Amino acid sequence: MVTAYLQDTVLEKHERFNKEYKIVDMKTGQEKWVHGLGGLRFDENNNPIEMFGTIQDITDRKQAEAERGKLEAQLRQAQKMEAVGQLAGGVAHDFNNLLQVILGYGDLALDEAGSDSVAGASIKEMLRAGNRAKTLVRQLLAFSRRQVLDMKDIDLNKVILELTKMIRRVIGEHIDLNVITGHDLGTVHADPGQIEQILMNLCVNARDAMPEGGTITIETENVRIEENYCQTHAWAEAGRFVLLSVTDTGHGMDEMTLANVFEPFFTTKGVGEGTGLGLSTVYGLVKQHRGTVEVYSEVGKGTTFKIYLPLAERSAVTVGDKIEGPVPRGSETILLAEDDETVRNLAKSFLERSGYNVLAARNGEEALEVFKNHADEIDLALLDVMMPKLGGKAVLQRIRETRPDIRMIFASGYSMNAIHTNFILDEGLALIQKPYRRDVLLRKIREVLDGE
Numbered sequence: 001m002v003t004a005y006l007q008d009t010v011l012e013k014h015e016r017f018n019k020e021y022k023i024v025d026m027k028t029g030q031e032k033w034v035h036g037l038g039g040l041r042f043d044e045n046n047n048p049i050e051m052f053g054t055i056q057d058i059t060d061r062k063q064a065e066a067e068r069g070k071l072e073a074q075l076r077q078a079q080k081m082e083a084v085g086q087l088a089g090g091v092a093h094d095f096n097n098l099l100q101v102i103l104g105y106g107d108l109a110l111d112e113a114g115s116d117s118v119a120g121a122s123i124k125e126m127l128r129a130g131n132r133a134k135t136l137v138r139q140l141l142a143f144s145r146r147q148v149l150d151m152k153d154i155d156l157n158k159v160i161l162e163l164t165k166m167i168r169r170v171i172g173e174h175i176d177l178n179v180i181t182g183h184d185l186g187t188v189h190a191d192p193g194q195i196e197q198i199l200m201n202l203c204v205n206a207r208d209a210m211p212e213g214g215t216i217t218i219e220t221e222n223v224r225i226e227e228n229y230c231q232t233h234a235w236a237e238a239g240r241f242v243l244l245s246v247t248d249t250g251h252g253m254d255e256m257t258l259a260n261v262f263e264p265f266f267t268t269k270g271v272g273e274g275t276g277l278g279l280s281t282v283y284g285l286v287k288q289h290r291g292t293v294e295v296y297s298e299v300g301k302g303t304t305f306k307i308y309l310p311l312a313e314r315s316a317v318t319v320g321d322k323i324e325g326p327v328p329r330g331s332e333t334i335l336l337a338e339d340d341e342t343v344r345n346l347a348k349s350f351l352e353r354s355g356y357n358v359l360a361a362r363n364g365e366e367a368l369e370v371f372k373n374h375a376d377e378i379d380l381a382l383l384d385v386m387m388p389k390l391g392g393k394a395v396l397q398r399i400r401e402t403r404p405d406i407r408m409i410f411a412s413g414y415s416m417n418a419i420h421t422n423f424i425l426d427e428g429l430a431l432i433q434k435p436y437r438r439d440v441l442l443r444k445i446r447e448v449l450d451g452e
């Protein structure tokens with residue numbers, strides 16, 4: 001492209017060279033954006049003899065622009081959900097009133113006609129349909145956050161354990177259920193009935209994604225989301241949360257499905273099988289609890305839903321607070337492979353600010369390339385488990401051919417006990433869960449570097 005531009009615009013038309021384009025830095029193998037400005041010098045016959053000018057590295061600006069674009073897209077999505085929610089809520093509200101009238105007169109009519117009469121049989125069918133509509137409306141109201149909540153300070157673990165029997169019954173015997181309750185779990189301010197609804201909806205979806213059987217893992221733990229993480233993830237809010245995750249080993253979702261899962265009436269299931277209201281209900285309920293919901297999924301591998309519920313203020317001071325020293329620094333060289341650009345840049349800045357030298361790669365193949373050029377300098381590799389082109393496991397195997405002793409940390413957005421990370425746990429390798437906090441990452445890195 002640049003060559004054609006040079007030929008047509010500069011050499012033929014004699015215009016100034018003024019273009020932004022990408023180059024590959026031969027030293028690091030990384031792509032860079034540059035802005036080239038230049039002009040031609042001519043001989044007496046007006047033939048170009050040389051070109052002069054400047055080339056400026058504008059990679060940072062381009063990255064910032066890309067990041068801004070991504071944030072804007074996330075914000076737009078949030079605003080759309082907000083608008084759809086308001087619309088759904090408005091419709092549901094009016095519709096609810098209509099249903100009230102329809103069902104009310106239906107009951108009266110049934111009384112008058114007599115339940116055994118011919119007309120009575122018809123009225124009963126109408127009432128049954130009306131009641132189904134009422135359930136739908138209730139779900140829409142939940143999505144638009146107009147449901148009245150009965151908030152209490154609750155122990156999430158208790159709610160989950162009490163519900164397991166019911167979940168087992170719903171998911172069937174071909175699916176294993178794993179419940180891993182976090183220690184010293186913080187108290188959340190929530191409506192236990194709605195939390196059950198959230199869990200149920202997620203488990204039913206997980207079941208539907210595993211017709212051949214599989215595993216559902218429900219987990220709880222305390223987490224903290226940092227301010228700087230929020231700067232690159234529009235959905236995130238800083239603070240301390242209880243994380244409830246539900247992971248399945250089902251068929252997963254493609255990008256199109258992932259982009260739409262929370263929208264009301266979005267379903268990939270057949271008529272009569274799905275309403276498309278399960279996840280929009282979850283979304284609305286979580287928002288109403290001032291929480292956040294995130295989804296990670298990979299086609300053919302499985303899905304994790306992560307629900308962050310804010311800690312109840314009262315107990316926030318006493319729960320889960322560990323007294324820890326200052327965040328450790330280091331000067332080693334770290335190979336960082338991560339395909340999500342915002343996560344990669346964030347991790348890179350965490351590490352560089354703490355003194356480390358970072359070699360970043362955008363996928364597994366690039367990670368190997370970087371490794372090949374710096375095999376002896378790299379002290380530790382921080383690899384994303386799921387990456388395009390070559391996953392973390394494959395990269396690990398290839399790297400080990402040259403450096404069997406290399407220190408490794410794997411990063412995964414999936415739940416710690418899900419199947420995708422089995423090889424990590426089997427080999428006793430270090431795993432860090434995304435989204436990770438800065439101090440958690442830095443401590444983990446020192447732990448692995450300083451370990452035996």
Ligand code: ADP
Pocket residue numbers: 201205206209248250251252253257261266267268269273274275276277278279280303
């Ligand atoms: P429904 O289950 O009625 O289709 P939901 O709102 O519960 O509606 O889910 C919307 C869509 O999201 C589903 O149709 C399915 O395609 C996808 N989905 C939800 N959960 C999962 C999951 N655990 N695994 C794979 N796909 C899922």
Ligand code: MG
Pocket residue numbers: 201204205274276277278279
């Ligand atoms: Mg569903």
